[in-house]
Amino acid sequence: MKERMLFLEDIDKKDRNDGTEKLKRLRQIPPETGKFITLLAANCPDGEFIEIGTSAGYSSLWLTLALKPKGIKLKTFEILTEKTKIAKETFIIAGVSENIELIEGDFLEKHHDLKNISFCFLDCEKHLYEKCFDAISNKIVSGGLIVADNATNHYEFLKSMIQKAEKDERFDCLLVPIGKGEFLCRRK
């Protein structure tokens, strides 16, 4: 797994510097965010563990470090076929295919069967965060978490979702300045 993580970190770094077009870039979280979401997921209650925005599967690998020892399967959603191909390869090489269900398609069309969500890592297109929040907020179990990435570097895009969550009495919220900013919403 470590080898595949380093391989993807190298591609991500190159993508950011060589003008690779947005749809092809991996746009991964940095390692410290990976460690942070893993620690959070390890302490969430029973329920479904999901990720919105798989890309090449880098953040999914981090999450399996928390979930695999507990026998929990991650459900991760990715809209682009090209990305799902790379993610499948990632999961095979890292030996975690059995621990991850990769769902291809638009999360907003695919989420209907989810219930009792314990943990959600939200990392898709920023203009979709609020719609994703609306789709899942009532399905989060007590003590469960939504963790939204890019809350500081894309604050303006996320502002309406952040302000909505902060006013929502079902949640306690906090913006944590790790990586690109992780916005945490914990269901009371």
Ligand SMILES: C[S@@+](CC[C@H](N)C(=O)[O-])C[C@H]1O[C@@H](n2cnc3c(N)ncnc32)[C@H](O)[C@@H]1O
């Ligand atoms: C920032 S990247 C995810 C990076 C990944 N979480 C990581 O750190 O390794 C965002 C991904 O979300 C996907 N995406 C965008 N909109 C989506 C949607 N509506 N449903 C599912 N995936 C979506 C994009 O194709 C892209 O691969």
